[in-house]
Amino acid sequence: MLLGRSIITGNGTGIDNATSPNSFFTYKDNRITGNIKTDIDCPMNATVALQ
C-alpha cells in the first residue's frame, strides 16, 4: 500500500491500517487531518524514498 499526495479529511477515521506486517507506506505530501475519531489509528511506515 503506497499513499502519496492525497487528502484524507473529514472522515470518522482517516487511515485504518491493519496490515501485518506493516505494509502501508507514504510518500511526498499527504494531508491527513481533521478526521473526527482519529486521523491514523495505526502507525504507517516511514516515507518511501522514491528514485
Added chain:
Amino acid sequence: MTADLARPPQTIDSAGFGPINITKSVTITSPNGVEAGIVPVASGDAIDINAGPNDAIVLRGLTLNGSGVGGNGVVFNSGGSLTGTNCTAQNFTDGSGILIGPTSGTVDVVIIKSITANVAGGLGAGIRLVASGDAIINAVIDHVVATGNDYGIAADPNSSGLTAVAISNSVASNNLITGIAGSSGISGGLGVSIDNVTASGNSFGIAMAG
C-alpha cells in the same frame, strides 16, 4: 432488451436500453451529447461481461442507472480487458457500480473519468475488484468520483487471487463505510497505490488489511 454484441464498434443513440450481455470483444460508444441510459431489471445487472480470455471490452459514455432496484452496473466475470471511459453507474442497491470478479486468467482494467454513485446499504462498492481462483487483476483507476456507496473503491482478492490497482486523481467521498478499502485473502496478494486522491466524509477514509 438483452443483446449479445459481437462486432465492434457499436454506437448507440439517445435512449433507454435494457441490460446487455457481452460475450465477445466489443466497443460500445455513446458520443458526446448523447444520453444512452442502460437500465437493468429489478435485482439484475445493467451489463454482464462473460467474454473470452483475449477479448477486449470498451465502454464509453454510458449511463447505467439501477433506478434503486438494480443489482450491479457492470459485472465483469471473464474477458481479457475492460476499459471504461466517461461512464456513470448510479442508483444500484444490491451490488456495485462496477464489479470486476474474474476467477481465472489475467484481466486488465482501466476506468477513467467515470462516476459511481450508488445507494448505500447493500454492502456494494462504487468499483470493486475481487480476484478469485488464480485470477490476476491489473487495474488503473484515474479521474473517478466514487460517492454515496458503501465502499467507494474496494479491492479484496480472495483465495489465491492477485490484484494490483493504481488509483490516481480521484475522489472517494461520502461513502457509508470506507472511501478506499483493501484486504487480501488468505493466500491472495494485493498491491494498492493511491496518488492525488481525496477521501472525505466516509466512516473510514482508507482502510487496509491483510
